[in-house]
Amino acid sequence: MVDSGPADALLDMYRRMRLIRDFEELVQALFLKGEVPGTTHLCIGQEADAIGVASALGDEDRLAGTYRGHGVALALGVDPQALLDEMLGRATGVCGGRAGSMNVIDLSNRLIGCFGIVGGSIAAATGAALSLKRQGRGGVAVAFFGEGTINQGYFAECLNFAQVLSLPVLYLCENNRYGEFTPYEDVTAGEVLDRPRTLGIPAEQVDGMDVVAVRDVAEGAVGRARDGEGPQFVETLTYRFVGHSRADPGAYRKQGELEEWKLRDPLTVARARLVDELGVDAGEVDAVDREIGAQIDEMRSAGLEAPLPDPALLAEASEFKG
Amino acid sequence: MVEFREAIVTALDEELAANENVVFFGEDVAEPGGVFKATPGLRKKHGDRVFDTPISELALTGAAFGSAVTGLRPVIEIMFGDFMPLAMDSLVNQSAKYWFISNEQQSVPLVVRSAIGAGSRLGAVHSQTPVPWFLGVPGLKIVCPSTPNDARALLKAAIRDDNPVLFFEHKRLYSLKGEVDDDPVELGTARVMREGADLTIVSAMVGVHVALEAAEALARDGIEAEVIDLRTLRPLDHAAVAASLARTGHLLVVEEGPRTGGWSATVAAEIAEGSLHDIDDLWRLTTPDLPIPFSPALEDAFLPGAERLAAAVRSRLVSRSG
Structure with missing residues (x-):
């Protein structure tokens, strides 16, 4: 039985998950209207991972995400409007419209970056852990990645590298069962957790649809890394309710699988715990939904009115600093 | 008169002494002092800021990137330039692009030292000059010294530069002797x-x-x-x-x-x-x-x-x- 903790804390996590969900749905809607150029990879269904882990982090910690990174960005405190404006290719975007959906960077909010190449987040967090260990202020680096990444060179090389150097890093594997369009078991030998365990890295699994469970497991793992116990590994069992990217209707899913997972929607799970176990008034939760809904409406208008970047910067910008 | 390889170790020694954020790592570089004997004694003098890594070019280049965007100024050695394709993703997709796509939040002050060039009877995959592979990658600097004096001055300049620098050492120059002075040399000058x-x-x-x-x-x-x-x-x-x-x-x-x-x-x-x-x-x-x-x-x-x-x-x- 997971300890739910105070209702306020869970309501806050619910609010932040609701922001991610509504943000992603707004991106999808704007994408379908042709306002979001290129492609998008939404994390609808995986909100509890981002919020649960971010809730376990402190000011000294750093996180690297994937191209499915809007959730972790928002969870770390990246300004939602600036994030939306980046999706829209606007000058007011968090990276001035230079990065786009797959490559968001916001160091001021502890986000080393979202990485458009599978496995890139693992390298970034491993290196950040090298810095954090030298700085000696107890910081921990977190790498988010999907289960498809465990077949990448980055995974094999960096986990060993971090273990032999005893780096303060949490490898957070979101197992959403599909690497792009292909089921995990079709292309992967063995179980996820066997790989870190083979290197002697402590590894555990958690229900990725339960934000409280994710937070509790993350707190434990981050705490051990902070205490000098070296790399830690957590696999969350989760599911994305949408396609891999814009062009994917998800035809590869097994019959009824999506519907079954939706019964365990992280927002539904959190709401039930708030109302049924913690005695929070359902109206209070509804008010949160309305509040976020209003925020999203404002963001939509502001984003569509935001200025585009000036092409003159291409002549003025330098490939180098200094 | 100073040998080219002495000029390399002198530059590393001086920059490690000058800035505690400088770290140096690679395969066989610390205790063994490098397969080309270009880095002996650094481990003894600078302790754990100089360390040996697994034979994992992608991990060590990725770790250099991640540490460079979070406070360190890493210098790494890729033993032979021919091994750089193994590190390509991190250099090309992470380090080279970060300054620009982050909207100039942070540059990537890292140096990759690598022994390159033909004439040593080492065959097709231990003799190449990797310059063309990286020439078309905005954001990277490529330094190719020909004398001991330039080797020392340019390596020092590379370590002080705020951008990713590939520093190539031709194998047939390691034993070359020449006069060395203390005048700095700017990158990008013939x-x-x-x-x-x-x-x-x-x-x-x-x-x-x-x-x-x-x-x-x-x-x-x-x-x-x-x-x-x-x-x-x-x-x-x-x-x-x-x-x-x-x-x-x-x-x-x-x-x-x-x-x-x-x-x-x-x-x-x-x-x-x-x-x-x-x-x-x-x-x-x-x-x-x-x-x-x-x-x-x-x-x-x-x-x-x-x-x-x-x-x-x-x-x-x-x-x-x-």
Whole structure:
């Protein structure tokens, strides 16, 4: 039985998950209207991972995400409007419209970056852990990645590298069962957790649809890394309710699988715990939904009115600093 | 007189001493002191800021990236330049792009040292010059010293530079001796090694010494060649080449690398575009578009040597004037 903790804390996590969900749905809607150029990879269904882990982090910690990174960005405190404006290719975007959906960077909010190449987040967090260990202020680096990444060179090389150097890093594997369009078991030998365990890295699994469970497991793992116990590994069992990217209707899913997972929607799970176990008034939760809904409406208008970047910067910008 | 490899270790030693955020790691670099004996004693003097890594080029390059964007100034060694394709993703997709796509939040102050070049009978995959692989990647600097003095000064400048720098050490230069002074050298600046009025020969690394030897032979025939050492191949000092060409009218670019896609082609294109009215003749001497052969009989014929270079100049000048 997971300890739910105070209702306020869970309501806050619910609010932040609701922001991610509504943000992603707004991106999808704007994408379908042709306002979001290129492609998008939404994390609808995986909100509890981002919020649960971010809730376990402190000011000294750093996180690297994937191209499915809007959730972790928002969870770390990246300004939602600036994030939306980046999706829209606007000058007011968090990276001035230079990065786009797959490559968001916001160091001021502890986000080393979202990485458009599978496995890139693992390298970034491993290196950040090298810095954090030298700085000696107890910081921990977190790498988010999907289960498809465990077949990448980055995974094999960096986990060993971090273990032999005893780096303060949490490898957070979101197992959403599909690497792009292909089921995990079709292309992967063995179980996820066997790989870190083979290197002697402590590894555990958690229900990725339960934000409280994710937070509790993350707190434990981050705490051990902070205490000098070296790399830690957590696999969350989760599911994305949408396609891999814009062009994917998800035809590869097994019959009824999506519907079954939706019964365990992280927002539904959190709401039930708030109302049924913690005695929070359902109206209070509804008010949160309305509040976020209003925020999203404002963001939509502001984003569509935001200025585009000036092409003159291409002549003025330098490939180098200094 | 100081050996090239001593100049390398001196530069590393001085920069490790000057800035505690400088760290140095790679395969066999710490306790063993490097397979080319270019880094002995650093571990003993600087402790755990100098360390050996697994044979994992992707992990160590990725860790260098992640640490460089979170406070450290890493220097890494990729033992042979031929191993750089294993590190390509991190260098090309992470380090090179971060400054620009982050909207200039943070640059990536890292240096990759690597032993490169042919002539040591090491065959096709321990002899290459990786410059063309990286030449088309904005955000990277590529430094190629030819003398012990430049090796020390340019490595120090590379470590102090805020951008990712590939620092290539030609294997056939490690035992070269030369005078060393304390004058700094700026990245991106060429140097006139020998003055001459009849033609300009531009090269880098071993090619500079080949050109100087050829120039002495040509001088005995009354042909005075100006020899320019580019020293940095990205960004490349086209202005120095153009200024020399304006005096001599003839330009020969000597590259140890394939004819297709190399830096000599870039020099030729830039000069043709910018200095057309100054050109009486412009041509290139490169290695063939073939893998580097092993047998000394083949490898010697493969590389641009002084005799061949001098003969090429003589016949070209005769054919042009005739």
